[in-house]
Amino acid sequence: MxxxxxxxxxxxxxxxxxxxGELSKKGVVKISSKExxxxxxxxxxxxxxxxxxxxxxxxxxxGYNVExxxxxxxEILGVNKKQPAIIIGMGNLGRALAxxxxxxxxxxxxxGLFDSSEALTGIMVGDIAIRNYAEIEKFCSExxxxxxxxxxxxxxxxxxxxxxxxxxxxxxxxxxxFDLTYMYDGVSVENVHIGDSLLRLGYAMNKAQDN
Amino acid sequence: MxxxxxxxxxxxxxxxxxxxGELSKKGVVKISSKExxxxxxxxxxxxxxxxxxxxxxxxxxxGYNVExxxxxxxEILGVNKKQPAIIIGMGNLGRALAxxxxxxxxxxxxxGLFDSSEALTGIMVGDIAIRNYAEIEKFCSExxxxxxxxxxxxxxxxxxxxxxxxxxxxxxxxxxxFDLTYMYDGVSVENVHIGDSLLRLGYAMNKAQDN
Numbered sequence: 304m305x306x307x308x309x310x311x312x313x314x315x316x317x318x319x320x321x322x323x324g325e326l327s328k329k330g331v332v333k334i335s336s337k338e339x340x341x342x343x344x345x346x347x348x349x350x351x352x353x354x355x356x357x358x359x360x361x362x363x364x365x366g367y368n369v370e371x372x373x374x375x376x377x378e379i380l381g382v383n384k385k386q387p388a389i390i391i392g393m394g395n396l397g398r399a400l401a402x403x404x405x406x407x408x409x410x411x412x413x414x415g416l417f418d419s420s421e422a423l424t425g426i427m428v429g430d431i432a433i434r435n436y437a438e439i440e441k442f443c444s445e446x447x448x449x450x451x452x453x454x455x456x457x458x459x460x461x462x463x464x465x466x467x468x469x470x471x472x473x474x475x476x477x478x479x480x481f482d483l484t485y486m487y488d489g490v491s492v493e494n495v496h497i498g499d500s501l502l503r504l505g506y507a508m509n510k511a512q513d514n
Numbered sequence: 515m516x517x518x519x520x521x522x523x524x525x526x527x528x529x530x531x532x533x534x535g536e537l538s539k540k541g542v543v544k545i546s547s548k549e550x551x552x553x554x555x556x557x558x559x560x561x562x563x564x565x566x567x568x569x570x571x572x573x574x575x576x577g578y579n580v581e582x583x584x585x586x587x588x589e590i591l592g593v594n595k596k597q598p599a600i601i602i603g604m605g606n607l608g609r610a611l612a613x614x615x616x617x618x619x620x621x622x623x624x625x626g627l628f629d630s631s632e633a634l635t636g637i638m639v640g641d642i643a644i645r646n647y648a649e650i651e652k653f654c655s656e657x658x659x660x661x662x663x664x665x666x667x668x669x670x671x672x673x674x675x676x677x678x679x680x681x682x683x684x685x686x687x688x689x690x691x692f693d694l695t696y697m698y699d700g701v702s703v704e705n706v707h708i709g710d711s712l713l714r715l716g717y718a719m720n721k722a723q724d725n
Contacts, residue, residue, distance in 0.1 A: 313717055320713065380713045399605070411712065474716075476712055493711040493718070500687065500706050502527070504661065504703075505592045507702035508661070508685040508702045511684070
């Protein structure tokens with residue numbers, strides 16, 4: 304059944320997961336689809352439709368149990384998988400991700416940081432020392448990372464990705480602005496374009512001004 | 515007519531805009547909805563439906579003119595508006611955004627960087643010196659920024675946002691993980707959760723493994 308979940312539902316699951324985590328922390332035990340909808344700026348019927356996709360844990364007249372729904376969505380998203388992950392490119396963005404993203408809550412374990420600049424070798428970021436990119440083959444054969452976070456310039460992205468795939472990487476979290484989608488068989492890619500949401504903000508501001 | 519564009523179409527416009535820019539750079543003059551669909555992992559009918567929303571520039575049997583479509587979408591997104599923008603919080607993420615996001619291509623002009631740490635005051639990031647947050651009122655009354663990029667911890671976000679709204683900020687590009695949506699009248703908000711796409715990557719990898 305799980306294979307049938309549509310891409311658009313999957314796209315929304317992280318938001319559900321995040322929201323349910325916040326509600327759980329606040330001690331909320333159950334929630335209706337209507338309440339979920341108001342938090343997520345969606346409709347109750349959309350919420351029910353999304354959650355029905357993978358079984359549906361709602362009880363009519365009761366709503367959803369926050370913690371079990373969160374747990375189930377977490378299972379679907381694989382948050383407990385602990386895929387070993389490395390970051391390539393330790394400029395400001397690489398550092399920001401290493402320090403501010405809780406990889407362990409997102410199905411990954413951060414095990415290595417790499418940069419081609421020798422000036423950075425050995426510098427600690429959080430509790431991990433930056434390694435020189437020249438060590439990547441040895442590291443991958445010993446530690447077998449599966450996820451690579453690409454924080455490298457666009458021009459270097461393909462060459463680095465080719466190499467990483469040959470070294471066993473199965474997923475790219477790609478900030479390089481070089482689209483890696485469909486390039487490698489059996490390798491998953493999420494291209495991240497942070498700037499897109501700034502364009503949407505501009506649109507919303509212009510519209511608010513017009514009204 | 516433009517007010518009727520649905521939120522889901524708006525959400526996709528930045529991707530269209532980005533893709534058309536790349537095609538234009540490569541010298542591509544015209545493109546069919548089918549070709550656009552293959553680049554965007556969508557369907558030709560979805561593309562036509564999206565672009566019809568705001569008038570539709572396609573000619574049957576010809577396709578879309580890449581540069582005019584890009585220009586029109588850019589107008590809708592307000593890329594030429596040059597909204598004055600400031601970043602609050604100059605840790606790694608604030609620096610990464612200041613250095614790697616081309617604000618001017620996204621309807622903004624970056625005019626100020628702020629941090630509460632005195633140790634950072636005066637440090638140059640790109641061609642802008644970091645100011646102490648204590649100067650924010652004076653700066654806002656003189657320079658009238660409209661967009662604030664929030665790269666501050668969750669716990670400080672509301673207090674800072676309250677103050678910035680009182681100083682004339684009309685839009686938040688919010689990385690603080692404190693949801694500011696609907697909090698202020700006439701103020702637009704884009705909450706950014708970079709980690710969500712890492713969860714989606716994990717899901718895709720698990721699914722690829724199962725198959």
